[in-house]
Structures are given as C-alpha cells and as structure tokens.
Amino acid sequence: MKRIAIQPRKDWIQKIESQGFLFYDLDNYYNETAAYEFSTAEINAIEKATAQIHEMCMEAVAYVIKNKLWSRMFIKPYFAEFIEKSWKEDACSFYGRLDLAYNNGNIKLVEFNADTPTGLLEASVIQWHWLQEYNKSFDQFNSIHEKLVSHIGVCKSYFPNNLLHFTAVRNHTEDYMTVKYLEDCAVQAGVNTDFLYVDEISLDAANRFCNLQGRPIDSIFKLYPWEWLFNEEFSQYLPISNNVEINWVEPAWKAILSNKMLLVILHELFPDSPYILPARFKQQPTGSYVRKPVFSREGANVTIVKSGVVADETGGEYGEEGFIYQQYTELPNFSGNIPIIGSWLIGGIPAGMGIREGSKLITNNTSRFVPHYFN
Numbered sequence: 001m002k003r004i005a006i007q008p009r010k011d012w013i014q015k016i017e018s019q020g021f022l023f024y025d026l027d028n029y030y031n032e033t034a035a036y037e038f039s040t041a042e043i044n045a046i047e048k049a050t051a052q053i054h055e056m057c058m059e060a061v062a063y064v065i066k067n068k069l070w071s072r073m074f075i076k077p078y079f080a081e082f083i084e085k086s087w088k089e090d091a092c093s094f095y096g097r098l099d100l101a102y103n104n105g106n107i108k109l110v111e112f113n114a115d116t117p118t119g120l121l122e123a124s125v126i127q128w129h130w131l132q133e134y135n136k137s138f139d140q141f142n143s144i145h146e147k148l149v150s151h152i153g154v155c156k157s158y159f160p161n162n163l164l165h166f167t168a169v170r171n172h173t174e175d176y177m178t179v180k181y182l183e184d185c186a187v188q189a190g191v192n193t194d195f196l197y198v199d200e201i202s203l204d205a206a207n208r209f210c211n212l213q214g215r216p217i218d219s220i221f222k223l224y225p226w227e228w229l230f231n232e233e234f235s236q237y238l239p240i241s242n243n244v245e246i247n248w249v250e251p252a253w254k255a256i257l258s259n260k261m262l263l264v265i266l267h268e269l270f271p272d273s274p275y276i277l278p279a280r281f282k283q284q285p286t287g288s289y290v291r292k293p294v295f296s297r298e299g300a301n302v303t304i305v306k307s308g309v310v311a312d313e314t315g316g317e318y319g320e321e322g323f324i325y326q327q328y329t330e331l332p333n334f335s336g337n338i339p340i341i342g343s344w345l346i347g348g349i350p351a352g353m354g355i356r357e358g359s360k361l362i363t364n365n366t367s368r369f370v371p372h373y374f375n
Helices: 012-018 040-066 076-086 120-134 144-158 171-188 260-270
Strands: 004-005 034-038 095-103 108-113 161-168 193-195 218-220 247-249 279-281 290-292 303-308 310-315 323-327 338-346 348-360 366-368 371-372
Touching: 012 040, 012 120, 034 040, 034 366, 040 076, 040 095, 040 108, 040 260, 040 338, 040 348, 120 144, 120 171, 120 338, 120 348, 120 366, 120 371, 144 171, 144 338, 144 348, 161 171, 161 338, 171 193, 171 218, 260 279, 260 323, 348 371
Parallel strands: 034 371, 161 193, 161 218, 218 247
Antiparallel strands: 004 034, 095 108, 095 338, 279 323, 290 303, 290 323, 303 310, 338 348, 348 366
C-alpha cells in the first residue's frame, strides 16, 4: 500500500459535479491530489477479510436473536418480534460498509456501518471515472455500481406495485446525495421510485405511514438509523401499520449490527479471529484503547488513548447508553495522512472499497476521500 501524489484533472470539478458529487469542497473533502496504490495480493486479502467478517457478523445477529439479547443491545423488547421477523424472512438488504484498519498486511475491523453508511457515490462512481482518465491499464476494487443495480433488481419482487420510496433528513447534503444515487440505481434496475423527506412521512387515521399524496407506503429505503426511529413519537406503529407490513430497507435486523455492542459480541464469539479486536462494555482497560459510544455517527464522542494518554478525541451528543472499549490498532501514517478503508458489501457480497484519510486518528464526516487503484 502506497500513497501516491497525483495531478488533478484540469476539469475535475465540472466532471464530478455532473456526476452528482455535491459536497466535494466541504473542508477539502475531495481534491484529486493523491491516490492509494495496492498490489493484487493486498486487494485479494481485503476482499477475503470483508467476506469472512461479514459471515461472522451474520452469526452474531443469529446469536443475539436466539438468545434474545435485546437489553444488552439497547433495543426495546417491543421491537424484538419486528426484528426477528425481518431476519427469519431474510428481508432485503442493499448495502453495508466495513471500516477496516489496514497496516502492513494486518486487517482489523474497526466498526460496521451496517444501517446508514455514506460515502457510496464517491466509492462507486467518482473514483471509477477518475481511474479511467488516470490510467486505464490499472484496476480498482470496485464493482459497487454494477452489483447495486443487479441486487436491487433481484429485490424488486419484494416491492408491491414495483414502487420503492426513498427518504432522508433535510439539510444534509451527504445523506441526500447518497439516497438520490441509490434511487438512481433503483431506476436503472427497473424500479419505480418516489422521494420524500423523513418529516414528510405522515400517519393516516388507520395508523398507516403515508407518502406526500396520502397513499400508504408499502416499501421504503431510509437513510435514518433504526435507533433513531425506535425513539420517534410514532415508533409504536413501525412493526405493523394497520396490519400491513412495510418493506424497510435497510431491514430491521440491521439494528443489531448498527451499534457498537456488535464489536463486543464479535470478540466473545470469535476471540481468535485475526480480524476482530478485543472489545468490552464499560470495562476500561489500561494502555492503548478506543472508547466509543454504543450509538453514534461520523466519529462523534470517540476517544483514543495510547499508552494511557489521550491521543485524539471528538465531541458530540452521543454516549447516553454507555461506551465500549476496543483495543487500539495502529493505522498507517503517510506523512501526516492517516487512511482507513471502507469496504463495501452489496447484498452481503464484497463489492469494492473507498478510502478516507485525515490528519488525526479519528475518521469523521469530513475526512478526505482518496481514490485507489491496484497494479
């Protein structure tokens, strides 16, 4: 793995804007001044690790459901049957992103963004088009777009009237961009779509969730965390809406994967895995570790301690449920640029990766996106 300085394309801004990349200039998020180079063997190792970690995560979901560990996962028992049903019926999941530390051939799972991962358009489309102009003789670990369109095409049989709604919060460019890209993939897959914001979803007199036209929603993709939905005013109607079940994407069983307690469960189930770091809940170790809230987004409320000294920390509004303590693993440092790999799964299949880097140890929502290739 090498970090290579590159020359930006002369008209790169116009090109990425035309491809729907709307927030590239936020804190210098993307600028085409560097790329990461890998060998084929390194890419194969990352792909293999992604598949094996995902298998372990699926076993962890089954373990939580079988043993009804709802309180341990900070999930209200009211939603247990709702989650179990989505798991037993193998409800359709579009995607997920494993955040991996990759250093001198060692691969460690940092966390699983299973429910509301972003950075998708950059990994799928933007860096691929960059590579075609940079050097077509190189390759890239990236079949994300093709796999997305194909997988959504498989899932469309689950959507009544072949209609899938898409929703996100207002005034969040990254979320909006991600959802609109997924909506475009659905259109390419032959699915009818409709977009509305989360606050535009209504509840009718029969307690059915409805769209802007007042029609009941049968299927919807939401870029909105399950732990937030479970605490909404109308969350009691999530499991069943007037005896008509909604196809939620991502499905309710992703609530088990979308909190950091998963890291503790994985360590307990697979203590000898080379990919899984030791993690405990509320048991603060000595030495070097990372403290993470059970629920959080975009690197908020994280503290990294190295040899007993705080090396990096972020603020935020998370942490009410408590914190997990994960063993610290060293990330590579390329002259002050510290990368982490986001390895994408589409329908549970490894599909590609995107790299984010920053000058600090904690990756957040403005850590730079950097393209990659392998030779």
